Amino acid sequence: MSKLKIAVQKSGRLNEDSMKILKDVGISIDNGKDQLKASARNFPIEVFYLRNSDIPQYLQDGVVDAAIIGENILIEKGKGIEIIEKLGFSKCKVSVAIPKSKKYDSIQDLNGKRIATSYPNTVNQFLLANNISAELHIINGSVEIAPNIGLADAIVDIVSSGSTLFKNNLKEVEVLLQSEAVLAMSPQIPEENRAILERLQFRFQSVLKGRQAKYILLNAPNDKLQEIINILPGMKSPTVLPLAQKGWSSVHSVINKNEFWEIIDELKAKGAQGILVCPIDNMVL
Numbered sequence: 001m002s003k004l005k006i007a008v009q010k011s012g013r014l015n016e017d018s019m020k021i022l023k024d025v026g027i028s029i030d031n032g033k034d035q036l037k038a039s040a041r042n043f044p045i046e047v048f049y050l051r052n053s054d055i056p057q058y059l060q061d062g063v064v065d066a067a068i069i070g071e072n073i074l075i076e077k078g079k080g081i082e083i084i085e086k087l088g089f090s091k092c093k094v095s096v097a098i099p100k101s102k103k104y105d106s107i108q109d110l111n112g113k114r115i116a117t118s119y120p121n122t123v124n125q126f127l128l129a130n131n132i133s134a135e136l137h138i139i140n141g142s143v144e145i146a147p148n149i150g151l152a153d154a155i156v157d158i159v160s161s162g163s164t165l166f167k168n169n170l171k172e173v174e175v176l177l178q179s180e181a182v183l184a185m186s187p188q189i190p191e192e193n194r195a196i197l198e199r200l201q202f203r204f205q206s207v208l209k210g211r212q213a214k215y216i217l218l219n220a221p222n223d224k225l226q227e228i229i230n231i232l233p234g235m236k237s238p239t240v241l242p243l244a245q246k247g248w249s250s251v252h253s254v255i256n257k258n259e260f261w262e263i264i265d266e267l268k269a270k271g272a273q274g275i276l277v278c279p280i281d282n283m284v285l
């Protein structure tokens, strides 16, 4: 039987969350990450542990059928590779930064400057689109140090919390793109593996929807029931069950994780009691 070949980052920022989402969709991988390749016991899949920056080429060549990879790397070197699902973790930006002490009014200020980066294609596209000419210095790591050692006037690199910029006395002046981990598909994927990938994607979607939601249970006095129901959106409508105690009902519903605290405050104000909020593993609509 055919197996879907999927690449994940061997070690680094994406590894842990990539393995976690595979586990959360019920895929148990047999061996650890010292292996280059591992199989799952209960799903037709083979996991290849690779470097994030090598994955676009493997996808391009059809060495792997799919990958969990940073969107920014695909933008940099994955032309024509399709993103089939955004996975909501490893969120970051690719930004231009310059020394804090330097004045910056507009993109024009980058004209004729030296820019250090690990993302030359992304930077060149940005410069072209803005009609700027600059000198690129391609370096593979610790890009943020470049202005301090006199190698460059500006950098283009990943920014997440901003603490690396802060530590290096730099300030973000332009955002080139937003990125997160994605599920990407090789243009060469065989038909039979495409079908497996669709099953995997379906499982990912149900876990991702679950991560966005919370299951809520509460007790409501019957005279306030309608007002309480109006606050709760639910997938269809809330489930209402009578409680043993007369005049009270139990209400069950699903709420968006981001609205959670506001909704709780409103529910309490309307007289809801015994509110329980639980995580959701999977959500199939």
Ligand SMILES: Nc1ncnc2c1ncn2[C@@H]1O[C@H](COP(=O)(O)OP(=O)(O)OP(=O)(O)O)[C@@H](O)[C@H]1O
Residues within 6 Å of the ligand: 009, 010, 011, 012, 013, 014, 050, 051, 052, 053, 054, 069, 070, 071, 072, 073, 090, 091, 092, 158, 159, 160, 161, 179, 180, 181
């Ligand atoms: N500080 C960060 N916060 C959030 N996401 C990040 C951060 N740094 C990197 N990422 C994301 O994680 C991906 C992998 O980053 P990481 O630094 O682990 O690998 P790398 O050194 O670029 O790759 P390789 O696996 O090729 O050694 C990046 O492409 C980006 O999408």
Ligand SMILES: O=P(O)(O)OC[C@H]1O[C@H](OP(=O)(O)OP(=O)(O)O)[C@H](O)[C@@H]1O
Residues within 6 Å of the ligand: 013, 141, 142, 144, 157, 158, 159, 160, 161, 162, 163, 164, 165
């Ligand atoms: O805005 P921040 O939260 O500080 O994150 C940004 C930093 O994170 C990444 O580096 P990483 O720590 O992965 O080290 P690396 O350069 O060795 O990949 C990236 O290259 C930035 O340097």
Ligand SMILES: [Mg+2]
Residues within 6 Å of the ligand: 013
């Ligand atoms: Mg890094």
